[in-house]
Amino acid sequence: MHGYCLHGDINEALYVLNTMRRKGLSPNTRCYNILIYGCCKNLKVDEAIDLFQDMPFEGLTPTIEICSRILQGLFHVGRHFEAQKFFKEMLPNHGVKLDTETCNTLLHDLCRKRNVVEALSLFHIMEGDDVIYNTLIRGCLQNKKYKEGCVLLDEMHARGISADNSTTSMLMDLRINFVLNSSFC
Numbered sequence: 001m002h003g004y005c006l007h008g009d010i011n012e013a014l015y016v017l018n019t020m021r022r023k024g025l026s027p028n029t030r031c032y033n034i035l036i037y038g039c040c041k042n043l044k045v046d047e048a049i050d051l052f053q054d055m056p057f058e059g060l061t062p063t064i065e066i067c068s069r070i071l072q073g074l075f076h077v078g079r080h081f082e083a084q085k086f087f088k089e090m091l092p093n094h095g096v097k098l099d100t101e102t103c104n105t106l107l108h109d110l111c112r113k114r115n116v117v118e119a120l121s122l123f124h125i126m127e128g129d130d131v132i133y134n135t136l137i138r139g140c141l142q143n144k145k146y147k148e149g150c151v152l153l154d155e156m157h158a159r160g161i162s163a164d165n166s167t168t169s170m171l172m173d174l175r176i177n178f179v180l181n182s183s184f185c
Contacts, residue, residue: 005038111139
């Protein structure tokens, strides 16, 4: 299965899965993780979601890694609304709650790929803590979304959360280099 997915032959990988089932073998979470990763990597996100929805029928609970792969796949193919819906509805219905590290990784990845709008939309449906706020503020600043970064910084301060050293350093560098003026935030 893994080899087929690596080479983009998702149909063969799914054939292996179906052959396993016909022979009475139950796929495990690792099999699903490999298949879902392969589907998303090869832009077959609908197939990945179908596999995700099949897991409970196999007695399996999706892992955080699997859910992250689907979210990234949906964002990658531009299905932002569906990614938000998946995050809000699908994950809780399957007993999955993304942890701070996974949310932070998703936001960082979106910002790195210059998808700040998508990162902001995902952020607004998750619980923001100091790590997530700082990651998203840095992402906004790196992508020249200064107004959005300012709004987040104000919101973060209103919640009693401080900017970390990396965010503070970035703000100072931008001010020193006259990218931001003293009226920023």
